[in-house]
Amino acid sequence: MTPSLFDLKGRLALVTGSSRGLGNALARGLAQQGARVILHGRDLAQVEAQARAMADETGASVEAVSFDVTDADAARAAVDALIARHGTPDILVNNAGLQRRAPFNEFAPADWDALVATNLSSLFYVSQSVTRAMGERGSGKVVNIGSVQSKLARETIAPYSATKGAVAMLTQGMAADLARFNIQVNCISPGYFKTEMNTALWQDPAFNQWVEKRTPAQRWGHFDELIGTLVYLCSDASSFVSGQNIFVDGGMTSVV
Numbered sequence: 677m678t679p680s681l682f683d684l685k686g687r688l689a690l691v692t693g694s695s696r697g698l699g700n701a702l703a704r705g706l707a708q709q710g711a712r713v714i715l716h717g718r719d720l721a722q723v724e725a726q727a728r729a730m731a732d733e734t735g736a737s738v739e740a741v742s743f744d745v746t747d748a749d750a751a752r753a754a755v756d757a758l759i760a761r762h763g764t765p766d767i768l769v770n771n772a773g774l775q776r777r778a779p780f781n782e783f784a785p786a787d788w789d790a791l792v793a794t795n796l797s798s799l800f801y802v803s804q805s806v807t808r809a810m811g812e813r814g815s816g817k818v819v820n821i822g823s824v825q826s827k828l829a830r831e832t833i834a835p836y837s838a839t840k841g842a843v844a845m846l847t848q849g850m851a852a853d854l855a856r857f858n859i860q861v862n863c864i865s866p867g868y869f870k871t872e873m874n875t876a877l878w879q880d881p882a883f884n885q886w887v888e889k890r891t892p893a894q895r896w897g898h899f900d901e902l903i904g905t906l907v908y909l910c911s912d913a914s915s916f917v918s919g920q921n922i923f924v925d926g927g928m929t930s931v932v
């Protein structure tokens with residue numbers, strides 16, 4: 677039988693920042709398609725508990741790893757150890773991220789540094805060890821998680837928007853360098869989804885109203901709605917697609 681274009685059975689996937697939120701949902705989506713998944717966060721006990729629960733729920737092989745994505749040496753050592761133990765990932769999802777909000781004139785330099793380290797530099801640190809090994813093998817899929825702020829700014833989050841705009845361009849640059857190794861690099865940019873990161877927003881009735889008015893779909897996204905695009909970008913179906921940024925945002929970035 678010809679394998680399905682979208683088949684992920686047995687593929688090994690590392691999803692950063694998958695201890696909760698969107699990363700956890702993305703990892704579950706891959707596990708449900710038969711991928712072997714490695715969950716990640718900074719608290720090993722928490723990630724291990726999540727891995728056990730996800731394995732029970734999906735029947736997939738789910739492992740746990742912990743390291744701080746802003747620490748280049750720690751990320752490199754952890755990825756090298758993971759490759760030695762499990763093999764080279766077929767799929768890397770760079771999802772770990774952070775939000776800090778303040779008016780531009782009051783934004784603390786330490787918060788700027790934390791955003792750049794977590795949302796941007798980490799992609800470089802984590803990806804490089806993985807894509808070197810993928811290159812040796814001659815295949816791989818990298819999916820970076822951007823945001824509607826990869827394209828649109830909003831008050832109080834200029835630094836976050838700068839990092840997410842850079843993620844879109846890093847995606848294109850990685851695509852340019854890595855295509856020769858049969859590695860496709862793409863970006864998924866979610867609209868508004870209710871997670872711990874934006875608790876302050878979805879608990880605010882005025883912000884809820886704004887999201888519902890501003891989004892053509894008139895609502896927040898459901899985690900499951902990211903999975904189809906992710907599976908496409910992680911599967912053979914997208915073998916000639918690289919450097920793209922797909923907005924999964926209910927139409928938000930298409931309208932003013």
Ligand code: NDP
Nearest residue numbers: 693694695697698717718744745772773823868869871873
């Ligand atoms: P959450 O705050 O719910 O989860 C963030 C994840 O990133 C956690 O697993 C956290 O792990 C991990 N993480 C954060 N910092 C580090 C670090 N230094 N080292 C290792 N892991 C770290 O966020 P979301 O699920 O909302 O966001 C996930 C991604 O999606 C982010 O890149 C975000 O920018 C993006 N996004 C989210 C949107 C939304 O509406 N929620 C919209 C558009 C984009 P730990 O357990 O260690 O804290």
